[in-house]
Amino acid sequence: MANKNDNWLYTISPKQKLIDLNLKEVWYYKDLLLLFVKRNVITVYKQTILGPLWYFIQPLFTSVIFTLIFNNMANIPTGEGVPSFLFNLAGITCWNYFKECLTGTSNTFSQNQGLFGKVYFPRVIVPLSVVLTNLVKYGIQILVFIGFYIYYVFFTDKAGGASPKSAIVFIPMLIFFMGILGLGLGMIISSMTTKYRDLKFLISFGVQLLMYGSAVMYPLSFFKKKLPNISWVVEYNPMTTIIEAFRYMTLGVGDYSLPKMLYTALFSLVVFLLGLIIFNKTEKSFIDTI
Amino acid sequence: MEKDIILKVENLSKQYRLGLVGTGTLGHDLNRWWSKIRGKEDPYLKIGESNDRSTKGDSEYVWALKNINFGVERGEVIGIIGKNGAGKSTLLKILSKVTGPTTGEIKTKGRIASLLEVGTGFHPEMTGKENVFLNGAILGMTKKEIQSKLKEIVEFSGCERYIDTPVKRYSSGMTVRLAFAVAAHLDPDILVIDEVLAVGDAEFQKKAIGKMQDISNSDGRTVLFVSHNMAAVKSLCTRAIVLQHGTTVFEGNTNDAVDFYLKSDVANDIAHYVNDNPNEGADILEVSMRDKDNNISGLFGFEDQITLQVKLRVTKDIIEYGSVGFRIKDQNERTVFSSEEDLNNFIEKEGVYFSNIKFPKSVLLPSEYRVIVGYHVPNKQKIRSLFDVVNFRIEETGSMFHKYKGVDFGCVVLDCKWNIKSD
Numbered sequence: 001m002a003n004k005n006d007n008w009l010y011t012i013s014p015k016q017k018l019i020d021l022n023l024k025e026v027w028y029y030k031d032l033l034l035l036f037v038k039r040n041v042i043t044v045y046k047q048t049i050l051g052p053l054w055y056f057i058q059p060l061f062t063s064v065i066f067t068l069i070f071n072n073m074a075n076i077p078t079g080e081g082v083p084s085f086l087f088n089l090a091g092i093t094c095w096n097y098f099k100e101c102l103t104g105t106s107n108t109f110s111q112n113q114g115l116f117g118k119v120y121f122p123r124v125i126v127p128l129s130v131v132l133t134n135l136v137k138y139g140i141q142i143l144v145f146i147g148f149y150i151y152y153v154f155f156t157d158k159a160g161g162a163s164p165k166s167a168i169v170f171i172p173m174l175i176f177f178m179g180i181l182g183l184g185l186g187m188i189i190s191s192m193t194t195k196y197r198d199l200k201f202l203i204s205f206g207v208q209l210l211m212y213g214s215a216v217m218y219p220l221s222f223f224k225k226k227l228p229n230i231s232w233v234v235e236y237n238p239m240t241t242i243i244e245a246f247r248y249m250t251l252g253v254g255d256y257s258l259p260k261m262l263y264t265a266l267f268s269l270v271v272f273l274l275g276l277i278i279f280n281k282t283e284k285s286f287i288d289t290i
Numbered sequence: 291m292e293k294d295i296i297l298k299v300e301n302l303s304k305q306y307r308l309g310l311v312g313t314g315t316l317g318h319d320l321n322r323w324w325s326k327i328r329g330k331e332d333p334y335l336k337i338g339e340s341n342d343r344s345t346k347g348d349s350e351y352v353w354a355l356k357n358i359n360f361g362v363e364r365g366e367v368i369g370i371i372g373k374n375g376a377g378k379s380t381l382l383k384i385l386s387k388v389t390g391p392t393t394g395e396i397k398t399k400g401r402i403a404s405l406l407e408v409g410t411g412f413h414p415e416m417t418g419k420e421n422v423f424l425n426g427a428i429l430g431m432t433k434k435e436i437q438s439k440l441k442e443i444v445e446f447s448g449c450e451r452y453i454d455t456p457v458k459r460y461s462s463g464m465t466v467r468l469a470f471a472v473a474a475h476l477d478p479d480i481l482v483i484d485e486v487l488a489v490g491d492a493e494f495q496k497k498a499i500g501k502m503q504d505i506s507n508s509d510g511r512t513v514l515f516v517s518h519n520m521a522a523v524k525s526l527c528t529r530a531i532v533l534q535h536g537t538t539v540f541e542g543n544t545n546d547a548v549d550f551y552l553k554s555d556v557a558n559d560i561a562h563y564v565n566d567n568p569n570e571g572a573d574i575l576e577v578s579m580r581d582k583d584n585n586i587s588g589l590f591g592f593e594d595q596i597t598l599q600v601k602l603r604v605t606k607d608i609i610e611y612g613s614v615g616f617r618i619k620d621q622n623e624r625t626v627f628s629s630e631e632d633l634n635n636f637i638e639k640e641g642v643y644f645s646n647i648k649f650p651k652s653v654l655l656p657s658e659y660r661v662i663v664g665y666h667v668p669n670k671q672k673i674r675s676l677f678d679v680v681n682f683r684i685e686e687t688g689s690m691f692h693k694y695k696g697v698d699f700g701c702v703v704l705d706c707k708w709n710i711k712s713d
Contacts, residue, residue: 011395012385012391012396014394031431032427034433039413042415042416047415118388118410119428120387120388120404284389287389
């Protein structure tokens with residue numbers, strides 16, 4: 001046999017490096033990523049009458065309900081001069097983005113087993129496409145938020161206390177960390193569910209419970225005042241920090257400090273890396289265990 | 291000239307766990323993890339048996355593939371044959387990176403693309419064109435590549451008129467055509483194909499085979515082709531590998547490999563057909579080839595008694611006008627002879643019957659033959675037609691032409707009355 005046979009393009013072997021994310025390969029499949037995003041966006045509301053309008057309806061109605069129940073009925077304060085509807089809309093928009101990233105990626109393997117069982121492409125493309133799809137959705141919902149913001153500021157006198165802070169320039173960072181946090185958790189869960197299906201049941205109500213621990217419909221300060229003993233649960237939840245920071249940047253109310261932001265950033269990165277490692281380990285053999 | 295090996299498979303093995311995967315795996319996982327920490331070998335890798343599904347084994351671990359070795363030269367078209375469960379699909383799955391090997395490795399110099407099943411990733415709500423792009427990208431093409439081939443793809447599929455209609459409105463045949471069209475225009479260095487030829491109507495199949503021949507002949511593409519269709523393997527491949535119970539039992543030129551495959555006990559599988567999903571009423575239940583002792587066999591000598599046995603269920607409404615028939619075809623798809631019999635010549639009551647059809651002895655010349663069996667009410671109702679339902683082979687055991695080699699004497703010898711007289 002010839003000597004020149006040593007320059008192999010690649011090798012398929014059972015050996016697994018801890019992190020085997022071949023970025024070059026992911027880049028090669030960038031068109032697939034975009035096509036997946038396109039597919040996700042255009043097929044969701046096919047054959048519906050309202051179509052993309054559903055993107056607006058869901059957060060708006062939830063905000064109205066939250067405002068009615070938590071603010072008008074239970075009298076939870078939302079900060080001086082800040083309309084509670086805007087307060088809730090901000091929280092829900094962010095929470096939705098995180099939630100959809102998490103739930104959307106958490107069934108990566110089980111939903112795509114037909115596809116994954118037949119063709120190879122970097123599996124990480126699928127969860128990435130979910131996060132990007134949700135980013136599009138989130139972008140649209142932010143526009144709704146801005147629209148109502150403008151309405152409250154210019155057409156009513158209720159929004160006297162709401163004013164954006166200069167830290168608003170860091171919003172892309174918040175979105176980034178929300179994205180990778182949801183992605184990381186989703187990848188961990190999707191990998192584990194290939195073997196242990198129990199997690200599938202945990203995720204649906206777990207996410208719902210988590211919402212109550214993420215300062216979505218109440219300010220962190222209020223929770224601390226009312227339930228000081230268990231407030232650490234909410235305080236060290238990275239989603240609390242992100243939502244509070246988002247409301248601080250846009251509405252001027254909320255808990256925002258550099259150490260907390262660093263903690264959240266670090267937390268998200270660790271979860272994301274952990275997710276990548278587990279996802280990578282799973283993608284090679286999951287088709288045999290699912 | 292030096293061989294240019296583009297793909298090399300070394301000591302490749304794949305282990306599967308049988309039974310219910312799920313419960314109890316946590317225990318095995320922990321055990322595995324514990325021995326990994328202590329730097330010991332995986333305790334479950336040592337056990338395991340060869341993968342013979344018909345015999346009951348003691349271990350819950352089996353080797354779907356065990357120490358497979360072969361090399362593929364650039365431009366070769368290699369056939370991989372073996373009966374169901376021999377490990378063909380597992381091998382292709384590892385090659386196309388869908389699953390990883392347990393031990394061993396595959397080295398390659400080119401990109402591998404697989405055609406494991408056409409139409410993966412088609413989304414019913416999207417139009418044909420959108421699906422071409424999506425499917426192409428899934429198979430590893432870039433958007434630019436697809437754009438440049440779009441016209442060709444659409445033309446090849448013959449779905450031009452429907453290209454902007456959602457795929458859910460397509461007939462299943464059209465979906466398959468479109469999907470194959472995308473796959474056929476892939477440009478990988480190594481193409482892996484599994485049984486795609488079973489799709490589409492006859493015209494399209496011809497087109498598909500032609501396209502595959504083009505791919506392998508003109509562009510010097512390397513192809514790995516897995517199929518049960520020996521005729522397709524013979525016409526497409528230059529070399530073939532026979533797998534049995536997860537190991538390579540033969541490797542060599544295609545004709546020898548197909549011969550080997552048919553001669554090995556593997557062949558008994560193709561001499562016996564059981565209808566797994568019969569109709570409630572009248573239907574063919576089993577078809578088999580039998581030797582003189584009524585044993586199932588796919589291999590006969592030239593002078594042996596050959597019997598075709600068809601087990602069928604007869605219902606009241608069928609008895610009077612129903613009939614059973616068969617056709618024998620040679621390797622070139624020519625019908626050699628046929629025969630048919632009306633049921634009412636033999637049967638008066640409904641029930642399950644065996645019809646044993648004895649072929650005349652010393653008529654069929656050594657070769658391979660395929661059997662088509664049909665059960666119908668002539669010109670009125672087709673109950674079941676089974677194409678290529680069983681195969682059999684006649685070995686050269688002393689026909690009058692055994693002295694010659696490589697000459698086509700046709701398929702049958704007839705007992706002609708010779709008369710040679712002096713002038």
